[in-house]
Amino acid sequence: MRVFFSTPFRLLREEAPLTNAVVIFILTTLFYFLGAMMRLVEQLSLFWPLNAVMAGVFARYAFLQRWHYYLISYAAMLIYDAVTTNWGIDSLLINFSNMVFIITMAQFIGAKRHQMLEAPEPTSVLMLFGYCLLAALLCGFFGAIGSVGINGQGFWPLLAEWFGEQFSTGVLILPGVLTMSWPHKPLQLSLQRSIPIVAVVVSVIASVVIGGAGSLAFPLPTLIWCAVRYSLPFTSLITLLTGAAEIILVSSRVIDISIASPMGMSHMFSARLGIATMAICPVIVSVSVETVNSLMRQVSLRANFDFLTGVYSRSGLYEVLNQNDKRFADKHVSVMLLDIDYFKSVNDSYGHECGDQVLASFARQIQMVLGERGVVARMGGEEFVVMATTLDSLEGVQLAETLRLSVANHPFQWRQQTLYLTFSIGISSGKTNTWNLTERFNALLETADENLYRSKKQGRNRTTHSEVAVKPSATSLPDN
Numbered sequence: 001m002r003v004f005f006s007t008p009f010r011l012l013r014e015e016a017p018l019t020n021a022v023v024i025f026i027l028t029t030l031f032y033f034l035g036a037m038m039r040l041v042e043q044l045s046l047f048w049p050l051n052a053v054m055a056g057v058f059a060r061y062a063f064l065q066r067w068h069y070y071l072i073s074y075a076a077m078l079i080y081d082a083v084t085t086n087w088g089i090d091s092l093l094i095n096f097s098n099m100v101f102i103i104t105m106a107q108f109i110g111a112k113r114h115q116m117l118e119a120p121e122p123t124s125v126l127m128l129f130g131y132c133l134l135a136a137l138l139c140g141f142f143g144a145i146g147s148v149g150i151n152g153q154g155f156w157p158l159l160a161e162w163f164g165e166q167f168s169t170g171v172l173i174l175p176g177v178l179t180m181s182w183p184h185k186p187l188q189l190s191l192q193r194s195i196p197i198v199a200v201v202v203s204v205i206a207s208v209v210i211g212g213a214g215s216l217a218f219p220l221p222t223l224i225w226c227a228v229r230y231s232l233p234f235t236s237l238i239t240l241l242t243g244a245a246e247i248i249l250v251s252s253r254v255i256d257i258s259i260a261s262p263m264g265m266s267h268m269f270s271a272r273l274g275i276a277t278m279a280i281c282p283v284i285v286s287v288s289v290e291t292v293n294s295l296m297r298q299v300s301l302r303a304n305f306d307f308l309t310g311v312y313s314r315s316g317l318y319e320v321l322n323q324n325d326k327r328f329a330d331k332h333v334s335v336m337l338l339d340i341d342y343f344k345s346v347n348d349s350y351g352h353e354c355g356d357q358v359l360a361s362f363a364r365q366i367q368m369v370l371g372e373r374g375v376v377a378r379m380g381g382e383e384f385v386v387m388a389t390t391l392d393s394l395e396g397v398q399l400a401e402t403l404r405l406s407v408a409n410h411p412f413q414w415r416q417q418t419l420y421l422t423f424s425i426g427i428s429s430g431k432t433n434t435w436n437l438t439e440r441f442n443a444l445l446e447t448a449d450e451n452l453y454r455s456k457k458q459g460r461n462r463t464t465h466s467e468v469a470v471k472p473s474a475t476s477l478p479d480n
């Protein structure tokens, strides 16, 4: 089944203050209404989504973090109370405590905007947890003072009630509100993709049937399954719905955590199951992290090494240079640009597959002769670069000639035929520093490139250095 969403209509915009004010008023009233629906007469609500939702809205839209917008939200709460309750003056303090939660959370999240909203990472979630804790305590303090007069309970039990409610609702709702977005592509709700959601529903049913203290933990592994399968916003939504459902089911005693379960099972049974479901969760997370890490290692390996020849790729070489590799820092080095001669004719005469084999064999040969003296990288096509430590320019040229002759004298077998390759070299030498190897390499490479051009122009199969005159040495090519 495909579910399509229309293009999102951006209601909240900095340049539309009137619309913003109306939206804030309506949102506050709507979520106040929802919370009030779950309020037992003259008591605190079972589930109060308003504060977390509004905190999320104010945090997401930084331009809403202005006193007049906060005041509109506060006014909406007071008006709702004035119309539906007889709390009178107490309503001022109770709703002020709601605003304390909203403003504290919006300011905290806003201050870490990048980490919390733009590029969230695991520590952002822990930070959100801490912020909720603090905001719930502050809110609970004022809320408890305000409600002492209403239901006659003492300050401390009320503080615990306010704090527990605000904290749990904040942790449940805020990740959803902060990450909520319209799907970019239609949701694919196939039967197979829905299995984790079905598992969540089954686990909540199991909590109802088995009951007891451990039952609250039953949905944990299924929620982690959702986290592995679905996007962050969708997972946050499912977690919110599950958490809200559990709170409502416990408070209405459908999930009974205090007395024996409907099936007459012992508390120990529920506790054991609960502990087991909790215990499996870190393992699932750990396995997922391992998998991601291993994938990242594979990806970086692919990026740093050329797939066909096995030598460094261009980005791999720059990675080596960026780390100011000790082998090359503060040394005399020679940078050589190697380009196989008439490589196109290899492809044309023997086919692309042969061309690939030639490239791989060429890179192996260069790497073998060079040994520990330097590194080889494929810059693209049939062009390679060698960076080697050398005593001076002359030694650099000698090394280049050794490489050139070793390839020229190395027969390459392709099916029943023997091929001989030649290549041209442009070389440049100089001293490096310890702090910016990449910049020095680039400068040497530029000269090497000019010298390669000269090698090609002068007939190929030769080495050119700007300072050292290189006599075209015999390649003693056997007859083809």
Ligand SMILES: Nc1nc2c(ncn2[C@@H]2O[C@H](COP(=O)(O)OP(=O)(O)OP(=O)(O)O)[C@@H](O)[C@H]2O)c(=O)[nH]1
Residues within 6 Å of the ligand: 308, 339, 340, 341, 342, 343, 344, 345, 347, 351, 352, 353, 354, 355, 356, 359, 380, 381, 382, 456, 460
């Ligand atoms: N088989 C194969 N061919 C490649 C690969 N990358 C680039 N080539 C080919 O390499 C050839 C390079 O041709 P040119 O740039 O004309 O150079 P050349 O024929 O070596 O001539 P000179 O450099 O002037 O001596 C092109 O035909 C490319 O298609 C590859 O990965 N595999």
